[in-house]
Amino acid sequence: MDYNKLKQWLDLAQNMNGGDFWTSVFDQEFAKQFMEQSGAGPGGASPFPSNPFQQNEQEERHVKSFPPVDIFEANHEVVVIIELPGIRKEEVQLGIKGNILTIRGEARHLQDPSNMTYSERFYGQFNRQITLPDSVLAEQIKAKFWNGILFVSYQRQINDGAQIPID
Structure with missing residues (x-):
């Protein structure tokens, strides 16, 4: 198995679930509810809620992935686009570690x-x-807010390698 592809998949899964991917996979209460709704549990209930407007586990997980994010990687730059509809720039805090x-x-x-x-x-x-593909210092990041969209970018530090002299 290709380790890099597995790591990319795990990073993507973490990003899509707001960093709680493995917690949601192994959440026993969620598994119990799923079994009951799928008909395998007591009562053989339908997998679909009787009230389509009822908040369910899937909608609760949506909260963990707000705001929606796109990440674009190029050889020399990474751009993160974050949708923040109806939110003012002054109501947002951004940090990096x-x-x-x-x-x-x-x-x-x-x-x-x-x-x-x-x-x-x-x-x-x-x-x-949001897990970025590189470790970055705060002073390397540029952030611009425009029409409810936050653009975060940084220049990648490309190390092409160097010749090492041998004594």
């Missing part, structure tokens, strides 16, 4: 939520960790 980029903030209601009859948007505090 090694190769972990952390974004946190709060998505607030744009209207009075007491009159809301249906919603698919995420509201509340968020804290997401």
